[in-house]
Amino acid sequence: MATIREVSRLAGVSPATVSRVLNGTTPVADTTKERVLEAVATLEYKPNAFARGLATNRSGGIGITVNQVSSPYFGAFIEGVEQVVRAAGLHLMVSSGFADAKAERDSIEFLLERRCDGVVVQAEGLSDDDLIDLVQQGPAPVVVFGRRIAEIEDRCVVTNNELGGALATRYLLDHGHRHIGHVTGPLSYPDARERLHGYRRALEAAGVAYDDRYTVESNFLEEGGAQAVARLIARAPELTAIFFANDQMAAGGMRTLREAGRDIPNDVSVVGYDDVFLARYLTPTLTTIRQPLVDMGRAAAHLLLERLGHVGREVVRRFDPELVERQSVARIAR
């Protein structure tokens, strides 16, 4: 590997000048610039990332921590982040948090020790206060994905969950349903609460009274969805539709419905949330709410780059989900 000194010798200039040509920090005469670039080319010179980091105190790396790399949900998000980070000539360091506060803390610390210039955090174990601390005290800019925290709202990339809940519910109402159940996620999660609010808001807007027998709290897991539906249909057999706060629970719930002899969508219509991979493969295919994850990843990256002094374009921080129409909802006979 050639060094800057060898390049400078070949070009007949000082190392400083080579650095100036490469970084564009100071004007350099056109003729010398040419000579330098030629020398760079013939020696296939690549700046040493360590030396550069030592001198500038910047690594050219962005860190990202998510629950689990192998989840298609987070995978799509990471993909968006990578696109932008890569296009900016930076690189991405990943680290998993596994929805556990300690692991998440370790993960973030790990990335920060590696002197990432900025970090994208998706965390479920850490508290809001932890994240506020991190954003406000941390040694590098931080962007938070999937949590809306008032104190650091300008660093949060989120979707409008309430709108998502309302979209799902309104779609069912539009198909004539009036007895609509809702299986929520853990209500300790803001996402779950907001989707519930959206559900209620849509019902009210349509003049349908909210009945709390129609709502069951669950856990965002397939098995939880299955159990929740069992309770729901025992308690309120008149339901003709169920809105699930994520697709996994919808998958479990659909299984229970089928086992109970209810046809989907003709006896009971179903709407999910997230549009993860499996939604297209359920039978019937699942009508669900899609979050623009790749776009959100791109936005998170842009938000970070903005803080790092890259040219800032306007960044959207709150994304509107949209409904993906498939075959799990039927129009009800009046």
Added chain:
Amino acid sequence: MATIREVSRLAGVSPATVSRVLNGTTPVADTTKERVLEAVATLEYKPNAFARGLATNRSGGIGITVNQVSSPYFGAFIEGVEQVVRAAGLHLMVSSGFADAKAERDSIEFLLERRCDGVVVQAEGLSDDDLIDLVQQGPAPVVVFGRRIAEIEDRCVVTNNELGGALATRYLLDHGHRHIGHVTGPLSYPDARERLHGYRRALEAAGVAYDDRYTVESNFLEEGGAQAVARLIARAPELTAIFFANDQMAAGGMRTLREAGRDIPNDVSVVGYDDVFLARYLTPTLTTIRQPLVDMGRAAAHLLLERLGHVGREVVRRFDPELVERQSVARIAR
């Protein structure tokens, strides 16, 4: 951020001694060691990764490039790699190749420029020769995932595709099937060829003649599977079972079968390959061949660490797939 010099001052020793304590390179008296560690703790000293890299010429980073981060298939593999890399105190840099030779080349170069200590490569665009070159000439150790290349076999982590193909076929034979079709992947891919060999071998072993009307080449995509099945049942309506070289094609093929009025599994049994996420969500759930992706990721990482002088445990480089029994295969009436 504290430096090694500040630590040394607080502990009343030289910077060199601090370095020795932290790296364990040279014996240090117990009492001084204690003083140093105490100073490290109170100052919350973290070594500067750049300075360390500059001095040692190692980054403490492992690079990985895969087709697409958001695919659950590669996600699982990445997860395995991350587990091991992280446990070794190193970090992971990811970069996507998108099955395109140029993008893959860029990706790898990018990682190497960032001075990764080693790189895990999953590539579909690059030729065998490209990879051999990279492994033999590259500036850092390289491990290849999912391709078996004779010249660099000790750097390849693969599954036994032929065994997988045989497992699938034998399972169908055991269920009484004698007219078994096979939808292959692109036969330019070794994976696809090997699975086909496994299929033929199992047929021969059972004394069933191979009939080339029963084999259709396709493209590993859902749509391709759908079209392949259309051709297959037109040409050989007597088929009672089909083995697909991946799950995506099986999903497409099942759709075609259903549209043609064939019940699965009672009219036609189906076996897939990969056990990706969707296999559990098809109707009926898909019997398929599972590759131990997380384990393979771990193995790839271990193989790399071995080259980097970490304690080498015995590493398995060739993994046996296993059959996952679900509901897409029925016993045939004799």
Added chain:
DNA sequence: TTGTACGCGTTATCAA
């Protein structure tokens, strides 16, 4: 067992 002093390759400051 410990300390001194140099080198790693770059960028930034200052002077010319």
Added chain:
DNA sequence: TTGATAACGCGTACAA
């Protein structure tokens, strides 16, 4: 517009 030169923070011969 350019060149010397001093950081940046660590590891490691070499000497003690």
